Amino acid sequence: MANRPIAGKPANHWNSGFNHSIWGPRNNPFHPNNTRPPKKFIVGGSERWRYGFNYTDWALKNGPFYINDTLVFKYDPPNSTTFPHSVYLLPNFGSFLTCDLSRAKQVATVAQGGSKGFEFVLKNLWPHYFACGEHNGLHCKEGMMKFSVMPLFRPCHG
Numbered sequence: 001m002a003n004r005p006i007a008g009k010p011a012n013h014w015n016s017g018f019n020h021s022i023w024g025p026r027n028n029p030f031h032p033n034n035t036r037p038p039k040k041f042i043v044g045g046s047e048r049w050r051y052g053f054n055y056t057d058w059a060l061k062n063g064p065f066y067i068n069d070t071l072v073f074k075y076d077p078p079n080s081t082t083f084p085h086s087v088y089l090l091p092n093f094g095s096f097l098t099c100d101l102s103r104a105k106q107v108a109t110v111a112q113g114g115s116k117g118f119e120f121v122l123k124n125l126w127p128h129y130f131a132c133g134e135h136n137g138l139h140c141k142e143g144m145m146k147f148s149v150m151p152l153f154r155p156c157h158g
């Protein structure tokens with residue numbers, strides 16, 4: 001059956017004139033090796049995770065963020081000269097606006113931001129709302145220690 005001619009042409013007519021080699025990893029936009037690698041972002045850049053810095057502005061300037069990118073929260077562990085910080089994931093936009101931590105999930109304690117920092121990998125295609133939960137949300141409400149990101153699918157390049 002494979003050698004049977006179709007409409008008077010040999011069975012291999014589909015191969016004539018088409019260069020299949022152009023669809024290797026270099027030229028195929030859908031090939032898994034043709035995506036940008038995930039990036040690591042230090043939240044706040046050189047300012048790190050601290051009271052009084054505008055993280056919403058930081059997120060807007062450093063985005064877009066993509067699936068499998070990593071957010072690194074760096075902050076000093078609590079001591080006599082620093083305020084403690086933590087990282088909470090808020091459940092929705094309303095909680096984010098009001099800094100309502102009642103249904104938030106703590107993802108990093110006050111001790112986890114030291115040294116290399118706490119890493120959060122963006123694995124889901126939905127909005128992520130982050131805030132500092134210390135002092136019953138005071139750092140979120142008055143210290144601007146909150147921001148949101150909406151991870152996207154990583155674009156292909158070729």
